[in-house]
Amino acid sequence: AAVRDFETETNLSVICDDGSLYSFNVKYADEPEKLSVEMADFLSQSDGRLPANRADIYFKELGRESPMLVKLLMKTIKQSNRRTIRHIGARQFGLEFLLRGLYVHNNLLYFHLSVKNETYLPYPIDMISFKVVDKKVVKRTAIQERVLQPLRAYNQPMRVRGNGSERMVFAFEGFSLPDDKQLEVTIHERNGGRTLAFRVQNEDLLRARRIDHLKLQWR
Secondary structure, X not given: OOOOOOOOOEEEEEEOOOOEEEEXXXXXXXXXXXXXXXXXXXXXXXXXXXXXXXXXXXXXXXXXXXXXXXHHHHHHHHHHOOOOOOOOEEEEOOEEEEEEEEEEEOOEEEEEEEEEEOOOOOEEEEEEEEEEEEOOOOOOOOOOEXXXXXXXXXXOOOEEOOOOXXXXXXXXXXXXXXXXXXXXXXXXXXXXXXXXXXXXXXHHHHOOEEOOOOOOOOO
16 A cells, blocks of 8 residues: 555555554555554544454454453553552662562453662663572572562663652562572662562462552553
């Protein structure tokens, strides 16, 4: 359709990360009415109704959970800003790295994390890693660890400004831990050595709160 003298009409499909799919009919024009389309105009409901050219799809990694619902749940967790866990976190280098809450909905686990910078020096974030590691490592024994990749991340910051803070939410496929394992969550500084880590036990995962009672934040 971008070729001159392309007379027939064709279609274009756009898939968004919230699982919404939009179909557009397109054809060639020497002077198109629009050079770009703002998808935000299509993502919002009009008079409580969804656009006629919209459909919802599901991603394999999320199972039976709607991508739009997953995003909405993560947004709600962040905006509600409840701290339901008070015993898991790390504090060093003038930084505070906390697990604020653990939630479960269907077969997904949601981790609500926060980073607070109490120094004037900004904290650039390289990555936040999640690894299943041994509780005890015997000398001369190889360390056994398994990296977990989140299915979704909401509000993942690149830096924390001086005297600032950030909160983020990660979604994982539901899992539990053997008695001799623990989950190690580590935040790494980009081009620096300010690394903080805390550990989550299996009993913490089993106490994850149901997310059904939260009031969903639609806006």
